[in-house]
Amino acid sequence: MSTVVLENVTKVYPGGFVAIDRMNLRAEEGELLVLLGPSGCGKSTLLRMIAGLEEITSGSLWLDGRLANDLTPRERNVAMVFQSGALYPHRTVRGNLSFPLEIAGVEVPEIRERVEALAKALQIEETLDRRPHTLSGGQRQRVAMGRAILRQPSLFLMDEPLSNLDAGMRTELRMEISSLVRSLGITTIYVTHDQVEALSLADRIAIINRGVLQDIGTPAQVYNDPATAFTAAFLSSQQLNLLAATVRTPQNQYVLLDFGPSQIVIPWTDPRAYAVSRHTGMQIIVGIRPDVLVPVSDQAEGPTLVGRVRTLEYHGHEWLAFLEAGIPAVSVPQPPDQRRHLMAGTTGKARSLIRRMLGRENGAAAQPPSASAPAGSHRRADLIVRLSSRPAWRVGEYARVAVDVAQLMLFTMDGARIDPPRR
Ligand SMILES: Nc1ncnc2c1ncn2[C@@H]1O[C@H](COP(=O)(O)OP(=O)(O)OP(=O)(O)O)[C@@H](O)[C@H]1O
Ligand SMILES: [Mg+2]
Numbered sequence: 001m002s003t004v005v006l007e008n009v010t011k012v013y014p015g016g017f018v019a020i021d022r023m024n025l026r027a028e029e030g031e032l033l034v035l036l037g038p039s040g041c042g043k044s045t046l047l048r049m050i051a052g053l054e055e056i057t058s059g060s061l062w063l064d065g066r067l068a069n070d071l072t073p074r075e076r077n078v079a080m081v082f083q084s085g086a087l088y089p090h091r092t093v094r095g096n097l098s099f100p101l102e103i104a105g106v107e108v109p110e111i112r113e114r115v116e117a118l119a120k121a122l123q124i125e126e127t128l129d130r131r132p133h134t135l136s137g138g139q140r141q142r143v144a145m146g147r148a149i150l151r152q153p154s155l156f157l158m159d160e161p162l163s164n165l166d167a168g169m170r171t172e173l174r175m176e177i178s179s180l181v182r183s184l185g186i187t188t189i190y191v192t193h194d195q196v197e198a199l200s201l202a203d204r205i206a207i208i209n210r211g212v213l214q215d216i217g218t219p220a221q222v223y224n225d226p227a228t229a230f231t232a233a234f235l236s237s238q239q240l241n242l243l244a245a246t247v248r249t250p251q252n253q254y255v256l257l258d259f260g261p262s263q264i265v266i267p268w269t270d271p272r273a274y275a276v277s278r279h280t281g282m283q284i285i286v287g288i289r290p291d292v293l294v295p296v297s298d299q300a301e302g303p304t305l306v307g308r309v310r311t312l313e314y315h316g317h318e319w320l321a322f323l324e325a326g327i328p329a330v331s332v333p334q335p336p337d338q339r340r341h342l343m344a345g346t347t348g349k350a351r352s353l354i355r356r357m358l359g360r361e362n363g364a365a366a367q368p369p370s371a372s373a374p375a376g377s378h379r380r381a382d383l384i385v386r387l388s389s390r391p392a393w394r395v396g397e398y399a400r401v402a403v404d405v406a407q408l409m410l411f412t413m414d415g416a417r418i419d420p421p422r423r
Contacts, residue, residue: 002064002077002154002187003029004050009059011045011211019045021211022059030185032178036198036234037208043191046208047157050189051080064154078155079148083163085140087132093119093143094128100151118146122176138169145177149184156181156188162197174201195235199223207231210334217423225422229415232287233332238320241288241384244328247279257286257408261326264303264403272419276410284418285330287409290320290386293401295393303403307383309393319390323383323399333415 004027011020019042027033035043048054050061052073061068063076087096097115106114119125122142127135135143141161148156161177162170178201181188192198198205199219207214207222207230214234215227226232233240245257245264255266255273266273276284296304307323385401393399410418 003027003062004033004155004187004189005060005062006046006050007060007062009046009049009061010057011042011049011054012057019211020049023208023211023213025206025213025216027187027189030182030187032181032188032190032201032203034198034202034205035189035191035208036193036195036205037214038193038234041208042211043193043208044159045211047080047159047189047191050076050155051078051157052076053080076155077153078157079151079153080157080159081141081144081148081161083160085132085137085144085161087140087143087147089132092129092131093124093135096132096143097128097146097150100147114150118150122146137164138173141165141173145180149180153186156186156190158188158190160191160193163192163194170197177201195237199235207234209234215421217421221421221423226409227417227421227423229285229287229333229409229411232409232411236289238290238386239384241286241290241293242330242332243286243288243383244283244330245286246283247276247281249277249280257284259286259305259325259327262305264305264405264408266405270405272410275419279412279418283413285333285411285413285415287411288383288403289407290384292404292407293383293385294404295385295387295391296400296402298400300400300402303405304400305383305403306398306400309395309397309399310382312390312393312395314390319387321385321387321391321393321399323385323401324380325383326380327383329380329382330413333411333413 004025006023006025009020009023010018012018023046035046037043045054049056052068052071052075056069063071068076088099091099094115097119098111101111101114116125116128119128122145124139124142124146127139127143132140132143141164145161158177162173165173174197177190190201202219204216204218205222206216209230215222215231217225222231223235226235229242233242243259245259248256248258250256254268255270255277257264257266266276293305305325305327307325310322310324313320313322383401391399412418
């Protein structure tokens with residue numbers, strides 16, 4: 001059992017690419033912490049730094065209260081399971097499973113007993129005398145998992161261990177991993193880019209984008225109360241509606257979200273009204289999950305949005321409707337490109353070299369994206385509505401949906417929550 005603490009951990013690869021930027025993170029003893037983020041965001045880099053397979057450029061890593069930056073992988077006593085279940089190809093399954101016990105000097109009869117018991121628990125006892133290349137992907141991952149368990153590590157590090165498997169096998173092994181690591185009580189850091197896997201497996205989820213921590217909390221906290229627009233969008237099972245609205249406070253009577261063709265009132269009784277009103281005259285981002293929009297009649301009271309039905313899509317268990325509502329769309333705000341940090345503290349020659357490297361002679365890459373002109377804001381959004389059955393709408397006609405104001409997610413143009421999340 002082990003705690004893991006990262007303090008301002010940064011990774012700069014040779015060539016200057018900042019893969020992890022001042023990461024602060026803590027995994028509690030026995031916790032299953034999931035690192036979630038898109039491809040290239042730095043998940044594997046982070047895991048490899050914890051394992052000791054990658055040097056930490058700056059910052060501190062503490063394992064069980066001990067500064068671990070300079071410990072060898074062996075001294076850290078971690079077991080890592082990779083995406084492709086890296087096994088020794090010339091050893092049988094039994095040989096692979098026995099290996100960590102042989103290294104530890106365990107007696108042969110005990111090795112046999114422990115390997116067979118675990119193989120039975122992992123449902124791979126039939127494969128014990130076979131070589132890895134004769135196994136299915138799922139079986140290989142079970143062997144890799146078994147070998148990690150037999151090492152009795154203080155810490156499990158798993159890098160997308162299920163991503164090569166088909167959906168059915170993924171669900172099955174996911175449940176097994178969950179109950180296995182919890183029954184062993186071993187602290188586990190698990191990397192995935194699959195939000196369903198993260199939500200269903202984690203005690204807590206850390207969401208990472210471009211090497212920067214976006215949010216951390218229990219699955220319910222980060223899903224229902226996301227700290228950033230990026231988190232809200234990444235965890236949304238359908239595309240999240242991200243709309244630009246101007247905040248107005250007419251005669252101070254209420255707070256108005258002005259979408260252009262339509263408006264929504266936030267009454268002063270709403271706990272977020274004051275925080276939103278501080279953005280009066282400015283644009284903000286309003287996030288609306290497609291399932292909180294409910295079709296209503298034209299006579300409906302309360303806040304609504306209207307749009308022309310562009311398409312109705314059948315998805316088997318649900319329908320998605322795309323409404324042209326004439327509201328400006330906003331792209332998911334990204335943290336500034338890490339490469340700009342290269343420019344900090346550099347002068348003259350170095351700067352022009354970096355600019356050339358980035359292919360921007362004019363140095364435009366050094367600028368963070370403009371918060372006041374979000375990419376895509378000139379575009380009109382399609383309002384996506386999720387429905388459990390086919391609506392009585394016809395393509396080309398106007399349709400009205402009710403909006404539950406309490407469920408609107410409100411962000412600044414750079415993607416930070418306007419009303420602080422409760423953690
Ligand atoms: N040895 C290296 N040298 C330079 N850049 C690297 C190196 N290894 C990784 N990177 C870069 O660092 C970034 C983060 O890579 P990393 O493998 O950690 O991402 P990831 O989140 O695990 O992505 P994926 O989900 O695709 O596995 C990527 O842009 C990658 O190209
Ligand atoms: Mg990776």
